[in-house]
Amino acid sequence: MTLAPTNGQLPPATTTIIYRPEGGIEGYREVFDGITDVVVSSFAWPTLKEVSIAAAAPACYLLVDQSCVYFGETADIRRRLNEHARDPGKNFAREAYIIGGTGRSSELWSDSSTAEFLQFRLTDLAEQGSLVDVIKGVNPRIPDLSKDRRAMLEGVVRHSLRLLFDAGCRVFCSNNGSQRRVTADAELLGSDPAGPMRIGVTATPLPGTELELIYGDLWARGFPNEGRFVVMAGSEVRYSVNESAWGWIRDDRAQLRAEGVLVPIAGLEDRERLVVAVEFGSASSAAKLVCGSRDGGKWMPLRFSPPTPTV
Template sequence: MTLFSANSSVQTACTNVHRPMGGIEGLREVHDDVGRLTVSAFPAAMIKDMSMARAAVPACYVLADHCTAYIGETGNVGRRLSDHYRDQSKSFAREVYVISGYEGAWFDTTAALYLQYRLTKIAEQAGLVDVMKGTNPQLLELPSHKRASLDIFVEHGDRLLFDAGCRVLRSNFASQRRPVVEADAIGLDDTGPMQIGVVATPPVGSELELAYGELWARGYPTPEGFVVMAGSEVRSTVNPSAPQIVETRRDELMDAEALVSIPGVEDRERLCVAVRFPSAAIAAKVVTGAHVDSSKWQPPRYPRPILIAW
């Protein structure tokens, strides 16, 4: 007899959790008896210890902490996660959730791409965390019967992620829901004037770096605000969770022709002049197109030139 009983004639799926390495907080493999997917959940610190040969399969994955999530896809999840582990912009991740085929079930890169797109949309609509994006997920052009099959993957993946402990797509905690950001909630200083084309000469040791997905930018604080230097990248899209002022600032930069395209890159543009923002917080929001804060500006990983002996 179960703790809760229901008078339902419909047999629901039973979720199974397997811990192949033992313990509670390590690797968990979650699947149910009606689907063809499995979710492998484990601490991000375990990436370096995972068997890469065993994980060389197509997958959709989620890197997450309590505030931020990155939803990606790959044809070789082991190799891709190893890349992320060495990427400073993904250092926020505390948990990893990998969605792949269960016991040899069909799951290819098309399925991974479709899940990435749909789960990203669900996460953005839920508004529980900030969704970090590199290249904007693309909706594939697929015949209706193919899309119907993949929609079942989305339904099953959503359920398994929740059972694995992922709270990126849905949560029972009202406190996790992010409040709607109003203009005055981002700080009075952030609504001040933005100066485009300033002379940028950072004092020695004052430069800071921002890494967000594949995006890179540098800047430094000044008594009047925060200067983002020429050459810094600006993400082309803006997340729905970003405050409206981000769109306003983007329009000002485009009107001033301060942004130029980057050859071979579609999701980012480059600042061709230095720009002084009222604060480091609004500077971070404008360049990332996301609801992030000033803590994204960090001391450079490589503050000095790297010398190579030939």
């Protein structure tokens, strides 16, 4: 994103207020400009239990680490963040940012459409900027808005971007450029899968080699196998595919559905399930397909080891 206009004129001067109710430098802070009914709250994600958050307040929020971001919206920010705190899939987060109202009575935050619109637009802007990887569950949807309200909320987006930057968020603008973990060489290699996909393999993981995928709240397991990588039967596959994802991801998913091994999950619209083990050319290719993402998630050692079988 561009931080300055391209017509040669300097942008108008602005003032941002940073309030630290608990003192210190790195702790909880509220960032606002005193003009709009928008405030960005920021704190270290591991300190959530120590942060005082208003009950049942509507908001849009970001969970962030150095290279990825998860966007959400809710009518009750305290309840939703506490739910995320119990979700191992959100353990990647290092910082949390909440966009909400300043506490004054305002039509702006009277219903859920403001938070929904912010989630949709900020997700889109983060994907366009390509500074970090965007972790998604379900693709955000734009609410049904009148033209005048949408124009008003676009103004809220602009204010929010400035306040987020001043709060320390570098998801949309950064003087350091891209923060994604993938190197240029890896990005080029990702345009093609690392070898053909094999459906219905019978390999089993050696003791201690089973891995789990860290991407939102997806449940997926896999293991390396003779220089390739197997995604185990029962693993979930995110239904949506990011617009920036490689074309082969859609092609391979279509093949899995055509062969009847990637099937819907009753009661869930945002994911499907593999009913057989599928082998990929690399762990990276497997993660890209499972996540529907250009860079995929991370395969990590199991956080909870399976019980040792008794003889």
